[in-house]
Amino acid sequence: MKHTSKPSILILYTGGTIGMVENPQTGALENFGLERFTQLFPELNRQPYNIDYLTLEHPIDSSDMEPKNWVEIARKIADNYERFDGFVVLHGTDTMAYTASALSFMLENIAKPVILTGSQLPIGKLRTDGKENLLTSLEIAAARNRSGGAMVPEVCIYFDSCLMRGNRTTKVNAEGFNAFRSYNFPPLATAGINIRFSPSLIRHPDPLRPFTPHFALDDRVMLLTLFPGIRQEYVEAALLTTDIKALVLKTYGSGNAPQKPWLAPLLHQLSGRGVIIVNNTQCNEGAVEMARYETGLQLLQAGVVNGYDSTIESSLTKLMLLLGSGLSPQEITLRMNESLAGEITL
Numbered sequence: 446m447k448h449t450s451k452p453s454i455l456i457l458y459t460g461g462t463i464g465m466v467e468n469p470q471t472g473a474l475e476n477f478g479l480e481r482f483t484q485l486f487p488e489l490n491r492q493p494y495n496i497d498y499l500t501l502e503h504p505i506d507s508s509d510m511e512p513k514n515w516v517e518i519a520r521k522i523a524d525n526y527e528r529f530d531g532f533v534v535l536h537g538t539d540t541m542a543y544t545a546s547a548l549s550f551m552l553e554n555i556a557k558p559v560i561l562t563g564s565q566l567p568i569g570k571l572r573t574d575g576k577e578n579l580l581t582s583l584e585i586a587a588a589r590n591r592s593g594g595a596m597v598p599e600v601c602i603y604f605d606s607c608l609m610r611g612n613r614t615t616k617v618n619a620e621g622f623n624a625f626r627s628y629n630f631p632p633l634a635t636a637g638i639n640i641r642f643s644p645s646l647i648r649h650p651d652p653l654r655p656f657t658p659h660f661a662l663d664d665r666v667m668l669l670t671l672f673p674g675i676r677q678e679y680v681e682a683a684l685l686t687t688d689i690k691a692l693v694l695k696t697y698g699s700g701n702a703p704q705k706p707w708l709a710p711l712l713h714q715l716s717g718r719g720v721i722i723v724n725n726t727q728c729n730e731g732a733v734e735m736a737r738y739e740t741g742l743q744l745l746q747a748g749v750v751n752g753y754d755s756t757i758e759s760s761l762t763k764l765m766l767l768l769g770s771g772l773s774p775q776e777i778t779l780r781m782n783e784s785l786a787g788e789i790t791l
């Protein structure tokens with residue numbers, strides 16, 4: 446890459462609707478290559494940045510995303526970290542919030558923007574939302590603050606005029622262009638005629654510590670959603686017969702669970718064995734407060750850890766990273782009670 450005053454941006458293409466085309470035989474959307482993508486979007490050549498492209502070894506529908514793909518994405522960013530001012534990751538919407546959450550923990554103390562975006566309609570369609578999403582993501586990835594540093598040195602999702610902290614997002618709409626919401630944290634920027642940033646909400650790296658990428662994830666985690674009538678034998682089959690290391694429990698309201706005679710003792714048994722159990726509410730907005738009701742207090746007493754106002758995507762990926770780092774259950778519990786990348790409000 447030449448050294449010029451133009452910002453240098455790396456576009457990493459991972460797949461998703463933005464780069465898909467209809468298979469004439471089945472009518473289903475399938476990925477096409479990066480080359481075809483740039484042909485369909487010639488405006489990319491007219492941007493005031495030095496743009497380079499990379500692609501995953503096999504671009505995929507994001508429903509096929511796995512932790513190993515997050516590692517591949519994180520590696521490509523880490524390997525190219527010094528050469529570029531910012532990164533735009535093109536990704537399917539289905540699991541984009543999981544990837545953004547995972548990357549926010551894997552790319553510790555990042556000082557450059559990583560903006561994930563995609564679209565609900567392929568780039569080849571006239572009404573595509575992909576062009577605006579990508580062009581504005583490039584502008585955000587290139588934006589500088591007054592002191593010349595990156596305007597948004599965070600892992601974010603940009604979608605439908607809104608820039609959100611990645612580990613605060615959830616996919617909420619399978620139809621409209623407003624596919625993502627950040628329920629518990631305000632947008633970092635909104636884009637209209639101008640892109641309006643909210644500098645006081647944007648995180649900055651610790652200047653005394655280096656950028657430290659992590660590539661070890663442990664997927665021995667499980668998610669269990671409570672519902673009225675949930676059966677003991679099914680829960681036991683899921684939790685007792687496996688070598689599970691962490692469980693995200695989707696509870697009611699402010700972190701409450703039914704007072705079934707078997708549930709709290711089972712959780713107590715698991716936490717006694719070193720399984721980290723994190724309490725996340727089924728509500729989109731608001732935080733867990735286990736001491737508020739007896740139905741929540743029983744969980745606290747069983748050793749369940751507070752998930753605060755975290756998204757499910759963030760809790761699961763944070764646990765994968767902490768387990769992958771080889772920390773003890775006590776250390777992981779401590780870290781779950783800390784904000785590592787702005788993922789919880791304390």
Ligand code: ASP
Pocket residue numbers: 460461462463505506507508536537538539540563564565
């Ligand atoms: N199934 C697609 C994907 O997540 C949906 C999308 O990109 O919007 O890859």
